[in-house]
Amino acid sequence: MGVYDVAHDRLVVFGGYGGISDPRYMDALNVLTLSGTPSWSPLAAAGTPPSPRGYGNAIYDAPRQRMVVISAMTPSGPWFLPLAGPPNWTRVITSNPSSQSNFCVLNDPVRRRLVLFGGVVSSTARETDDVWSLDLAGTPQWEQLSPAGASPGTRQGALAAYDPAADRMFVRGGYASHQYPEQKDRIYNDVLSLTWGTPLLDVPETSPARVSLAAIRPNPGNANQEIEFELASGVDLGSLDIYSLAGQRVWSRAFSGLGPGSHRVDWNGRTTSGARTPASIYFVKLTSSAGTAVRRIVRVE
Numbered sequence: 052m053g054v055y056d057v058a059h060d061r062l063v064v065f066g067g068y069g070g071i072s073d074p075r076y077m078d079a080l081n082v083l084t085l086s087g088t089p090s091w092s093p094l095a096a097a098g099t100p101p102s103p104r105g106y107g108n109a110i111y112d113a114p115r116q117r118m119v120v121i122s123a124m125t126p127s128g129p130w131f132l133p134l135a136g137p138p139n140w141t142r143v144i145t146s147n148p149s150s151q152s153n154f155c156v157l158n159d160p161v162r163r164r165l166v167l168f169g170g171v172v173s174s175t176a177r178e179t180d181d182v183w184s185l186d187l188a189g190t191p192q193w194e195q196l197s198p199a200g201a202s203p204g205t206r207q208g209a210l211a212a213y214d215p216a217a218d219r220m221f222v223r224g225g226y227a228s229h230q231y232p233e234q235k236d237r238i239y240n241d242v243l244s245l246t247w248g249t250p251l252l253d254v255p256e257t258s259p260a261r262v263s264l265a266a267i268r269p270n271p272g273n274a275n276q277e278i279e280f281e282l283a284s285g286v287d288l289g290s291l292d293i294y295s296l297a298g299q300r301v302w303s304r305a306f307s308g309l310g311p312g313s314h315r316v317d318w319n320g321r322t323t324s325g326a327r328t329p330a331s332i333y334f335v336k337l338t339s340s341a342g343t344a345v346r347r348i349v350r351v352e
Contacts, residue, residue: 068105
């Protein structure tokens with residue numbers, strides 16, 4: 052299992068299976084640097100790592116720059132590995148939603164949580180369509196979610212991905228392996244989505260009639276993104292700021308003397324000091340004498 056360490060532009064991989072030539076599970080921790088010529092090297096970490104394993108799930112928690120490992124045997128007790136400083140494995144014991152395996156997980160960066168779907172419940176050896184979330188902002192705690200709409204069906208071995216543009220979860224494929232003669236195994240070849248509702252970063256504008264963030268083009272984008280805003284007569288614009296998910300201001304521009312009407316500013320995906328920002332969700336905040344307006348902006352590779 053592995054994650055992309057955005058802050059250090061590298062792939063961090065834990066565990067694995069040696070295959071026919073070396074049939075054993077591993078607890079090795081390795082990194083592949085992606086800047087310049089890619090190169091593998093071991094990563095030494097203090098603390099007690101997860102036990103050797105060939106399967107499992109991991110996500111990258113960007114605001115805290117850490118790797119989160121969820122065991123393939125049970126979703127309780129996630130392991131955390133900080134990647135910003137000296138790596139040190141820690142495990143947090145949480146209330147166990149159920150002992151299950153072969154689920155899929157993703158990182159919901161807007162709500163600072165890990166989301167888990169499906170898998171096999173150990174006590175029944177049957178697939179499930181349960182959806183659980185694990186809080187990553189504070190003390191990790193599991194919470195079962197109850198989505199509306201028709202169930203996608205019980206399954207295991209699916210793939211999950213987060214769609215930042217529409218703020219939703221995608222689930223792809225999976226299978227159901229039944230143990231009774233009257234039931235047949237089923238392989239899924241579908242794509243499903245689970246929407247979270249109104250995106251948390253799309254904050255209502257304070258005074259849309261007098262100050263408004265009209266559009267961002269393109270969004271998502273990986274080059275220049277045009278931010279269009281409108282001012283009513285008598286409104287003084289203070290600044291246009293861009294913030295990361297962690298609440299850090301990465302870019303800012305002050306204004307004075309702008310007249311009423313439509314205005315446009317380009318953002319090239321770099322900080323005020325010129326450093327490149329990683330692919331992620333950000334939000335644009337327009338501050339004026341008539342109030343503020345906020346809209347989500349997404350950077351992709």
